[in-house]
Amino acid sequence: MNTKDKALWSGRFASSPAEIMQKYSQSLDVDWHFYKEDLEGSKAHGRMLHHIGILSKEELDKIINALSEIEEEVEKGLLQPKISLEDVHMNLEARLIEKLGPLGAKIHTGRSRNDQVATDYRLFMKKSITAIETKLLLFLEVLLQRAEKDVDIIVPGFTHLQHAQPVSLGHHWMAYFWKFTRDLERFKTAYKTTDVNPLGAGALAGSTLPLDREFTRKELNFAVNSENSLDTVSDRDYLLEFLFAASTFVLHTSGLSEDLILWCTSEFDFIEPPDAFCTGSSMMPNKKNPDALELTRGKTSGVLSSLYDLMINIKGLPLTYNRDLQEDKRPVLHTITTINMILDVLTPLIEGIIVKEQNIEPHLNKGFLLATDVAEYLVAKDVPFRETHEIVGGIVQYCVKQNKSLEDLSIEEWQRYCPAFEDDIYSILSPRLAVDRRKTFGGTARVEVKRQVAVGKEMIITLKSK
Template identity: 40%
Template sequence: MTNKESQLWGGRFKNSPSPALKAISSSIEFDWRLARFDLLQTWVHAQTLVDANILTLDDSEKLLVCLTKLSQEVAAEEVSFLNTDEDVHTAVERLVLERLPDIASKLRTGRSRNDQVATDFRLFIRHEIRELVNLLVDLSYVISSTARLVADLPSPGYTHLQRAQPVTLGHEIAKHLHPLLRDIERLQQLDPRIAVSPLGSGALSGSSYVVDTEKVAKRLGFDCAASNSIDAVSDRDFAVEFLFIASLIGTHLSRIAEEVILWTSKEFGFANLDDAWSTGSSLMPQKKNPDIAELTRGKSGRLVGNLVSLLVTLKALPFAYNRDLQEDKEPVFDSFDQLKLILPAMSGLLETLSFDWERISALSGADYSLATEVADYLVRQGVPFKDAHEITGELVMFAEEQKVSFSDLTDVQLSKISPHLDPGVRVCFSADVALKSRLSISGPAFDKVIAQIDNVEKQLVIVKLWSSQNPVVLL
């Protein structure tokens, strides 16, 4: 087959494409990834052509065998594209033509690459987000298991990276479950917006052969057909939404990574990295570096960049399909690939992290982080909070000047600061007591943390069931 014969266009051109044109136009090296989805929608389109009496039932049966075999060969990497293939659609048509020339020559009837690529792209994202959800669930179980293990361990809580109030380490770690659950929910909510079929929209104005687009949509496993053929071939909102979710997942993972980096520093000394999940230095023999966490933090910027890249590409596209949309796939593919690298790595890193329980517990009430408990005690004694805040501030200042903790102060010293600071205030000088008083459902008390983790794990069971039911069934 000559280069011109392999093109899906060219009848009105006298001259062949220039090398520079072919170089900038070619997308086969990255959109070949859509080959199995293109084969699936080719099969659905063939059924439509049977309905339109363009193909016979015998043709469709032969085609199904051919397309199924090709899909399996693509999956096994037994067939691939040629450099002369402009894109995945050209490659798939060539492969089918080589095996069923008489039938394959009719497949382009009523179909454009514009509705093809929009369909393939939706099928791909819809298929792949299930795997992404599974990886998020796996990471969430690692986090919930770790949080459960240290659910009752007193720990410093931080604001502005300064010790603020005691929490439990389980509560601190479990906080990361909720952003991940929201990420999963966003991916689930995106699914019905992806499940709108563009196939049958043609280049922009539909097709006289593909009339029942709702039937086409059902055959593809979509919920419905697009309502406007121009919008169908030009819409990439679903890709932008995915990239936003991916960038937000990256942001959430970056926050976890930053905490691991801090926890495992000598300055914090809260946790130790497992040898199998850390690296060393080529110069400094003593180093043990949190490379997984640092790479995760770094790749979050890449994920945000992919989102911005597609948004800028889309911002001024007129009318229907424009070739600018060829630039939509690489950011999406890259974001999937990066998250598939990051999520298992972070799961392994967190699962093997070991904590210094004694140090963490010892610091849970350090740096006067029980001051709020003292203020609350004064309020319970009838002191207005404005005054209680002032008195407690004076207590902190005095203890700092003496370079002692609250519990080191004598009753006389306490009463000199304020008569309201009676001996009963000493009950506030314990992180354990402070934690037991935090009884709201969102608080750090042990039983509340366990209930929080139990609730999350129940949700994860339901999510796992959803992700196991993939509506995109490849040939």
């Protein structure tokens, strides 16, 4: 091995690692993503070393300039990482030493790769979570637009995938709006957990040098400093927080995708997804497959697995740093990529859906959607609900046997089951009126859906201003 490619920890060893060990232990395929953050952290650390008198102003200027040059080299593809140097930290530091000689070696004063990778990772995650939050806000806006646009469209609501009660389609969109709003809050919690400065914790116990952690905290724009050096280098809670937020998010996108996949089948035919997010069949020219929605549903498993991957990785690890933690990046990077792709696809897809009102209308006459309304009609006539439930159940059974709908029944047939029925029973047998009667707070009445949309808009304005 060329001496300049020797690991920066090699002084303790009489021989270099086996070639297979170099390949086995390298992490460049994942941590090279952090090169910007690593250089950012090194600049902050260098300024702090000058602040406490370890670097002169001239030395600091040379280091900062060299680090900026290295960043340009990486971006232009002029600096390619070497597996022999294991990771992003040692590759960049080795290049700094190449450029500045012994002065470059001063940058690692009071620092370990343990607190260095923690710093890089947290900086990277803050940027990644912020980008996801921005896209999620846009997605929430599209759901609000759909809810406002589709508030007057009535669709059957389902339980057990059986026709249950009529609801406003706007109400349906708002149901997902609130789910994704909670997801946004979880991402914000993950950001807060991430926004902690680890630099200065060292390998595990801090440093004998008078490092100024508050200085680097401000330089790197972290909210607070970590409190305990042992906890700092072993902590991966912030990644678990992020992966949990991501997991609940994909559970919601999977549920939304399943709803829409069902709705665009021939059996339902409620909606037409945009052509741009569908594919055809290599054999059957008639097919229009909702592939983007199916893939969104399918990608859920990978994100959920990422959460379990990290949880199993850190289960039972002793304090403090263990090399197992090198494997914490693949599941997180995979999840970040997946979440971004899902949002990039679902946002325009939802925006471009065409609702087929004429095909929905016949479904409003199926499944006795207004049976509960009939039961509550009798409650208003002072019949106890448990009695009304049994009465209306009998009426539905009669209709099934006679192949009739509730609207087809004569007043004599109604009164056969309960004398409290009067001619005004027919005035409630309208899905649209049934929707608007459900004015309870959070109900499906169109006035309530419009209230929800207004609240959602105010929420988006507030979130954008933060």
